[in-house]
Amino acid sequence: xxxxxxxxxxxxxxxxxxxxxxxxxxxxxxxxxxxxxxxxxxxxxxxxxxxxxxxxxxxxxxxxxxxxxxxxxxxxxxxxxxxxxxxxxxxxxxxxxxxxxxxxxxxxxxxxxxxx
Amino acid sequence: xxxxxxxxxxxxxxxxxxxxxxxxxxxxxxxxxxxxxxxxxxxxxxxxxxxxxxxxxxxxxxxxxxxxxxxxxxxxxxxxxxxxxxxxxxxxxxxxxxxxxxxxxxxxxxxxx
Numbered sequence: 001x002x003x004x005x006x007x008x009x010x011x012x013x014x015x016x017x018x019x020x021x022x023x024x025x026x027x028x029x030x031x032x033x034x035x036x037x038x039x040x041x042x043x044x045x046x047x048x049x050x051x052x053x054x055x056x057x058x059x060x061x062x063x064x065x066x067x068x069x070x071x072x073x074x075x076x077x078x079x080x081x082x083x084x085x086x087x088x089x090x091x092x093x094x095x096x097x098x099x100x101x102x103x104x105x106x107x108x109x110x111x112x113x114x115x116x
Numbered sequence: 117x118x119x120x121x122x123x124x125x126x127x128x129x130x131x132x133x134x135x136x137x138x139x140x141x142x143x144x145x146x147x148x149x150x151x152x153x154x155x156x157x158x159x160x161x162x163x164x165x166x167x168x169x170x171x172x173x174x175x176x177x178x179x180x181x182x183x184x185x186x187x188x189x190x191x192x193x194x195x196x197x198x199x200x201x202x203x204x205x206x207x208x209x210x211x212x213x214x215x216x217x218x219x220x221x222x223x224x225x226x227x228x229x
Contacts, residue, residue, distance in 0.1 A: 009156070033214035045206065045220035052215050091158060097214045102147060102166055103174060104210070104218050108158040 002027045004092050004107035012113045013082045020067070021077040021090050021110045029053075029096030034075040035104070036066065039089040048090075051075055079112075087114045118142050122207050122221035129197040129228045137192040137224055139207030145219070146212045148190035149174075150182060152203040153223075159206060165190055166212070197228045 003026040013019035025034065036048040051059045051066045059066040067076040079086055089111050095104040120141045129135055139148065146167050151159040151174075161174030163182040171182045179201060181193045190209075194201060204225050208218040 004158075006158075029214075031214055033216075035217055043204070043223050045208075047217040047219075050215065050217060093159075093218075095214045102212065102214070103161055103164050103172070104149060104208070105161060105175070106151070106159040108156060 002029070002094060002096055002105050004094055004105055006092055006107035006110050008110045009108075010111045010113065012115060013079075014115050015084060016081055018078060018080045019082055019112065021079070021092075021112065023075045023077065023092030023107060025073050025075060025092070025094050027073075027094065027096050031097040033095045034066070034068070035093040035095070036064070036075075036077045037091045037093060037106075038086075039091065039109070040085075041088070045091075049077070082114045084114050084116060087112060120207055120209055120219050120221040122205075122224050124224060125222065126225050127227070129194075129226065131197060131199060131228060133197050134193070134195050135197065135226075136194075137205055137207070137226075139190045139192070139209075139221060141188055141190075141207075141209040141219070143209065143219065144187070145209035146187075147210045147218075148184065149208045149210075149218065150180070150190065150192045151206045151208065152176065152201075153206060154203050162192065162205075197226075199228045202226060202228045 149164040150162040165184040168187040207221040210218040
């Protein structure tokens with residue numbers, strides 16, 4: 001069975017500093033995708049970044065980067081130069097190809113607080 | 117530029133009542149999903165569909181039914197609402213494959229009293 005684990009219910013970071021949000025996953029699929037989404041207080045889900053299981057390089061999108069360690073089954077999100085607008089819930093998600101049945105599953109989320 | 121549209125956005129039901137949540141997408145996506153979001157539990161998959169006329173159970177399917185008669189629509193039904201179904205419901209859609217992100221609707225806040 002597939003599973004996503006986010007062990008940090010809440011995180012604090014000082015404005016302009018970097019922060020790492022942890023995500024570990026479990027799957028038997030040989031091919032899968034990993035995603036991070038942001039949910040601000042307004043409630044919408046915003047896609048941030050994607051990492052494929054066969055990608056050799058870690059994904060980056062602006063201030064977001066994904067620290068992908070396949071052997072450890074971890075896909076941590078790194079936010080550089082935090083801004084007040086980064087305060088939100090962050091969800092790690094995964095979609096498998098074979099046994100996963102193409103369904104996307106999510107972790108419980110991490111609430112990030114950026115301090116001025 | 118509608119994307120994924122959910123209706124209604126808010127609803128209050130009495131225990132035992134039924135209702136249908138409608139999700140519509142205009143991006144020609146094959147896959148569609150229904151999730152519920154509860155505090156501390158993230159998004160849990162209720163049902164999903166990988167194509168018109170097909171549906172499958174997710175993590176928490178009990179008490180819900182779904183239908184996908186048209187590719188662009190995915191309906192979530194509650195036959196007899198219970199207070200435990202008080203939640204925020206999200207619909208999402210995506211192209212097939214493991215490398216494409218899901219696009220979400222704005223959510224439906226449902227309260228069952």
